[in-house]
Amino acid sequence: MSANVYANNRGLGVLQFQVMLKKLIILVLMTSFAFADSAKRVEQKVADQNLTNKVEPTVPPLAKTLGMGGTVALEITISPEGKVISVTVLSGHPMLAPAFVDAVKKWEYRPFIQDGQPTAVVTKVEWSVPSPSRTNTEQKALKDYYPAFQTCYQVVHDGKNSDAEKKCSEAVALSDELPANRIIERSSSRTFLAHALIAERKPDEAIPLYQEALEIRKGVEHSESDADYASEHANLARAYFLVGELDKADLLYQQSVTIFEAAIVALPTMKDNYTARLRSTLLEYAKLKNARGEVDNAKALEQKAAGLKTQ
Numbered sequence: 001m002s003a004n005v006y007a008n009n010r011g012l013g014v015l016q017f018q019v020m021l022k023k024l025i026i027l028v029l030m031t032s033f034a035f036a037d038s039a040k041r042v043e044q045k046v047a048d049q050n051l052t053n054k055v056e057p058t059v060p061p062l063a064k065t066l067g068m069g070g071t072v073a074l075e076i077t078i079s080p081e082g083k084v085i086s087v088t089v090l091s092g093h094p095m096l097a098p099a100f101v102d103a104v105k106k107w108e109y110r111p112f113i114q115d116g117q118p119t120a121v122v123t124k125v126e127w128s129v130p131s132p133s134r135t136n137t138e139q140k141a142l143k144d145y146y147p148a149f150q151t152c153y154q155v156v157h158d159g160k161n162s163d164a165e166k167k168c169s170e171a172v173a174l175s176d177e178l179p180a181n182r183i184i185e186r187s188s189s190r191t192f193l194a195h196a197l198i199a200e201r202k203p204d205e206a207i208p209l210y211q212e213a214l215e216i217r218k219g220v221e222h223s224e225s226d227a228d229y230a231s232e233h234a235n236l237a238r239a240y241f242l243v244g245e246l247d248k249a250d251l252l253y254q255q256s257v258t259i260f261e262a263a264i265v266a267l268p269t270m271k272d273n274y275t276a277r278l279r280s281t282l283l284e285y286a287k288l289k290n291a292r293g294e295v296d297n298a299k300a301l302e303q304k305a306a307g308l309k310t311q
Contacts, residue, residue: 148170149188
């Protein structure tokens with residue numbers, strides 16, 4: 001067989017396969033649509049009478065932290081065997097809908113009977129997540145805080161120290177008017193105001209803010225392995241180091257290292273980020289040890305920092 005004939009036959013085979021695949025896809029889609037069209041529609045309260053296994057959805061942690069609420073509505077198709085075989089989101093917040101979809105896919109029903117035979121049915125199901133009630137002050141703070149903090153962050157990052165103190169003070173004031181669960185916002189705004197004060201060589205004014213940020217951050221779940229909580233310890237340690245309170249700084253650096261190490265174990269996907277932050281903290285800690293005349297301990301910390309591996 002010549003090369004040209006082989007190539008032509010091979011091309012024809014590929015084309016025939018593509019045509020067959022398209023026909024198969026169309027057949028599957030038509031079958032699915034026909035199945036859905038033939039399914040009997042029933043009210044949710046009727047379908048609920050046949051519900052034998054209901055898996056309750058869980059509000060995602062981020063949605064809970066942000067105070068997301070509302071109703072998610074789904075349309076589901078239940079097979080003659082009582083299994084949920086398709087789910088369509090009709091409405092609902094995108095942070096909440098996936099959790100409800102995942103739960104509903106696991107629901108099981110007693111078969112629905114029509115004319116003596118099990119039949120497929122379509123029904124609507126809903127999940128309502130209470131929205132936290134907020135005061136007008138909280139609503140306004142939610143609207144104003146994030147632009148204010150972004151400005152604070154940017155001016156600190158750009159080294160505009162005179163502007164940073166004013167802008168970050170505004171962010172702190174707004175954070176105190178946020179709903180009670182906005183822990184990270186209250187902590188972060190204080191941290192950046194303290195950074196601004198450190199840059200202006202006002203460590204004595206920065207220390208109370210770092211202390212507040214550390215205490216607030218303690219309320220975050222699993223703070224003992226939270227890298228940001230470790231950073232708050234290092235921030236306060238650095239400020240104490242600047243004012244010569246070396247005992248307090250030493251303890252805080254030690255705690256920061258311990259928390260960073262726990263964070264790396266708890267969240268391996270963030271290992272590179274956390275390891276870099278741990279290395280920086282170890283080197284700062286080594287400087288403190290040198291300042292205290294503990295040369296051997298300083299060298300041990302430097303060697304530990306040098307031995308840290310990233311991907």
